[in-house]
Amino acid sequence: MKDSYSFDIDPAGLDRSFELHDAVYRKIFTRCGLKFVAVDADSGAMGGSQSQEFMVYTEAGEDLIASCPTCGYAANTEKATSLLDAVTEMAPTGDGLPELVLTPGMGAIADVAAFFQISPASDIKCVAYMALKRGENGKPDSWHGVAAFLRGDHQVNETKLQGAIGAAELRTMNGDELEQFLHAPAGFLGPVGLTAAAKALTSGLTVVVDKGLEGRANLVAGANKLDYHFRNVTPGRDFSWTLAADIRTVNEGEACPTILENGACSGKLVVGKAVEIGHIFKLGYKYTSAMGATVLDPNGKEVTPIMGSYGIGIERILTAAIEQSHDANGFWLPASIAPFQVVVTVTNVTDALLRETGEKLAGDLDAAGIDVLLDDRDERAGVKFKDADLVGIPYRINVGKKVAEGKVELVNRAIAGAEDLALADVVQRLKALV
Numbered sequence: 001m002k003d004s005y006s007f008d009i010d011p012a013g014l015d016r017s018f019e020l021h022d023a024v025y026r027k028i029f030t031r032c033g034l035k036f037v038a039v040d041a042d043s044g045a046m047g048g049s050q051s052q053e054f055m056v057y058t059e060a061g062e063d064l065i066a067s068c069p070t071c072g073y074a075a076n077t078e079k080a081t082s083l084l085d086a087v088t089e090m091a092p093t094g095d096g097l098p099e100l101v102l103t104p105g106m107g108a109i110a111d112v113a114a115f116f117q118i119s120p121a122s123d124i125k126c127v128a129y130m131a132l133k134r135g136e137n138g139k140p141d142s143w144h145g146v147a148a149f150l151r152g153d154h155q156v157n158e159t160k161l162q163g164a165i166g167a168a169e170l171r172t173m174n175g176d177e178l179e180q181f182l183h184a185p186a187g188f189l190g191p192v193g194l195t196a197a198a199k200a201l202t203s204g205l206t207v208v209v210d211k212g213l214e215g216r217a218n219l220v221a222g223a224n225k226l227d228y229h230f231r232n233v234t235p236g237r238d239f240s241w242t243l244a245a246d247i248r249t250v251n252e253g254e255a256c257p258t259i260l261e262n263g264a265c266s267g268k269l270v271v272g273k274a275v276e277i278g279h280i281f282k283l284g285y286k287y288t289s290a291m292g293a294t295v296l297d298p299n300g301k302e303v304t305p306i307m308g309s310y311g312i313g314i315e316r317i318l319t320a321a322i323e324q325s326h327d328a329n330g331f332w333l334p335a336s337i338a339p340f341q342v343v344v345t346v347t348n349v350t351d352a353l354l355r356e357t358g359e360k361l362a363g364d365l366d367a368a369g370i371d372v373l374l375d376d377r378d379e380r381a382g383v384k385f386k387d388a389d390l391v392g393i394p395y396r397i398n399v400g401k402k403v404a405e406g407k408v409e410l411v412n413r414a415i416a417g418a419e420d421l422a423l424a425d426v427v428q429r430l431k432a433l434v
């Protein structure tokens with residue numbers, strides 16, 4: 001890690017330090033050739049308030065990030081939100097009130113949707129949890145039942161749910177607990193008839209409804225009875241809840257949640273794995289007050305400085321760059337962080353003309369301020385090409401037979417493309433590229 005810390009005499013100073021670091025870190029990652037997104041984050045174990053992570057999309061990443069290519073919105077899926085398209089509601093049947101329907105063996109959303117010929121978006125999914133409640137002193141104290149309801153095509157985000165109910169820990173209910181709290185078997189759980197506890201986690205069952213169910217009508221839901229479902233279920237009319245919150249995980253392709261001056265952003269979310277390469281956050285007074293550190297302000301008054309914390313994962317920059325730019329033959333680094341920007345490969349060093357041309361080219365490139373490696377080893381050309389690929393050098397000049405015509409070959413590793421170049425043009429061309 002590369003770490004830095006800021007100390008300011010007041011919060012406005014910290015805001016300024018934070019913004020400066022944000023701007024500088026963006027420049028650093030841009031110069032390192034990384035395609036990154038800046039994401040609002042938790043400050044984690046060290047505490048603090050405003051917190052931002054810099055992430056690079058890669059299949060090797062350990063976080064899931066949702067971002068909008070249109071407006072730059074980005075968030076960890078543990079926090080990300082999206083706008084949902086309007087759903088066409090089912091027409092009510094009979095008197096329009098909840099109607100019990102026999103649905104033998106249909107415990108899965110797909111079976112229920114097929115049976116009622118509805119979209120899974122019109123089926124209410126229930127996921128039941130046991131939550132470890134925090135006591136008066138903030139310490140974990142006892143386990144309580146939680147029933148979470150959301151659209152059948154949505155997934156519960158347990159981090160969001162845990163945050164919404166303020167639980168210290170969450171685990172799914174077992175069969176005995178389902179009987180105890182919902183008096184029903186898995187696959188047929190539903191909200192109708194459940195008594196929501198008045199205050200979250202103080203007694204009985206906490207009923208949490210995802211925001212995506214608010215305003216919906218005529219839905220299908222489990223009847224808390226083996227082999228039965230209700231239809232015509234309308235949230236608010238047919239059941240109540242302890243709290244409504246955003247507890248679902250966003251999906252790729254859903255609408256961006258950003259509201260711009262001229263209306264909602266038209267972008268669609270991209271969701272993918274990403275690796276963290278940097279993290280900046282406002283640390284606050286935690287350590288300065290614990291250490292009893294004080295400074296004198298301009299008026300000679302003793303004040304406790306407020307801190308910011310800023311980190312870059314140096315090795316992660318390298319690994320993220322490699323993950324971002326590789327193929328079956330190896331990888332190519334951005335010229336700014338490659339060990340050499342260009343390699344001059346003399347294809348046959350026993351040929352005096354090739355060797356001398358290569359040496360001169362390398363000398364000219366070096367004199368022009370380009371970081372150059374001369375490969376004049378007595379090896380076959382193929383071996384040298386392979387080695388250059390394994391070091392990640394982005395550009396290669398092949399000095400071969402065409403030297404007789406005053407030409408060399410320039411290979412751009414990123415596009416695996418090659419072009420012939422007049423010897424006289426090599427330095428200018430490379431300067432432009434790197």
Ligand SMILES: [Zn+2]
Nearest residue numbers: 068071256265
């Ligand atoms: Zn957007």
